[in-house]
Amino acid sequence: MALTQPADPPADAWRGAREILPIAVGVAIYALAFGVLAAQAQFSALQVGVMGASVFAGGAQIIASQQLVAGAGAVAALVAGLALNLRLLLVTASIREVYAGRPWWQIALGAHATTDESWALMLAQRAKGRPVGYWYLVGGGMCLLVVWCVATVVGVAFAHAIPDPKSLGMDFAFTAAFIAIARSLWKGRSDLLPWLVALLVVAGSIKLAGLAPSWSLILGGVAGAAFAGVTGDA
Amino acid sequence: MRDTWIVILGLTAGTFAIRLGGILLGQQIPTTGPWARGLRALPGCLIVSLVAMSLVSGGGQEWTAAAIAAAVAIVTRNLPATMAAGIAAIWALRHFA
Structure with missing residues (x-):
């Protein structure tokens, strides 16, 4: 392993929690929006709090709640939420050495x-x-968990008083954050073709094949990684 | 009410199984060769896919704001600055363009 583990877990966790704060502001706004939706889906504040802490996957919570609001039933809501979360399989697999x-x-x-x-x-x-x-990962994750739970419960309790995040441009917070993170992951020209493959597969599978975005996301990630695996040099 | 608890419990169990499953899957993959190269490339490809997924549903305003955010990211390599630029750009485009 190229990277040595830091010797001081509490300090590392604290750094993770502090440095994720700009993203946590985006998460809080997203969480308020989810709270409003959860109120429409007849969730109680207790249920929203429990769900936030135990599921802790915003996109899946939103999609499942949208299904319930649309009257789709519990099974359809579950399947939609878990389909979106399948990407987390790739996320944790890609940092396997962190848990080893x-x-x-x-x-x-x-x-x-x-x-x-x-x-x-x-x-x-x-x-x-x-x-x-x-510990940096855990510190950042736990900071987000607290922010997510508190802000979703506030959102469901004060649903009638919350403005539309879109009118403030806040719906764009995560797109911008992931653009910044993609920039920092850029290692050089060998990334160009795999990233282009991922981009084209996502766009093509949604626009041309009409695939659900949660599946196209997984397909795009796997396609880009497979391309890098097959064509890259040692 | 019962439906809500079923969804909460099901999402909790399923999501945790997926997160844990990825760790087990990652440990089965060799540390050299094509599989390892693919796994190393996976994070960047997933992030690009996340950005692509959110932009596909948008239009010219979202694409312009994304281009501005990308330019700021390339120059500054700074997360809060990129987020601020992207949000300010989409807000201005929606209100004035």
Whole structure:
């Protein structure tokens, strides 16, 4: 392993929690919007709080709630939410060394703390050459979990008073964050073709083949990675 | 009410199984060769796919704001600055363009 694990877990977790704060602001706004939706889906504040802490996957919670609001039933809501979450299989697989050789409770905690945002931020810091690892990921993830739970419960409790995030441009916060993180993951020209493959597969499978976005996302990631695996040099 | 708890419990169990399953899957993949190269390329490809997925449903305003955010990201390599630029750009485009 190229990166050494930092010697000071609490300090590393604290750094992770602090450095994820700009993204946590975006998460809080997204969470308020989810709370409003959850109120339409007849969720209680208790249910929203429990769901936030135990599921801890915003996109899946939103899609499942949308299905319930549309009257689709529990099974359809579950399938839609879990289909979107299948990408997390690739997310945790891609940082396998972070969890390697740890006791079971740390693996469980680390798995639960892994979100698109905490994962991507840790990778971005590593791309800058900082030796961040497991505790940085957990610190960032737990910070997001607290922000997510508090803001979703506030959202469901004050649903009638919350303005539309879109009118403030806040719906664009995550797209912009992931653009910044993609920039920091860029290692050079060998990334160009795999990234282009991923981009074209996502756009093509949604626009031309009419595939659901949650499946096209997985297909795009796998296609780009497969291209890099087959064509890259050692 | 019952439907809500079924969805919460099902999403909790399923999502945790997926997160844990990825760790187990990752440990089965060799550390050299094409599979390892693919796994190393996976994070960047997934991030690009996330951006592509959110832009496909948007139009010219979203694409312009994304281009501005990308330019800021390339120059500054700074996360908060890129987020601020992207949000300011989409807000201005929606209100004034």
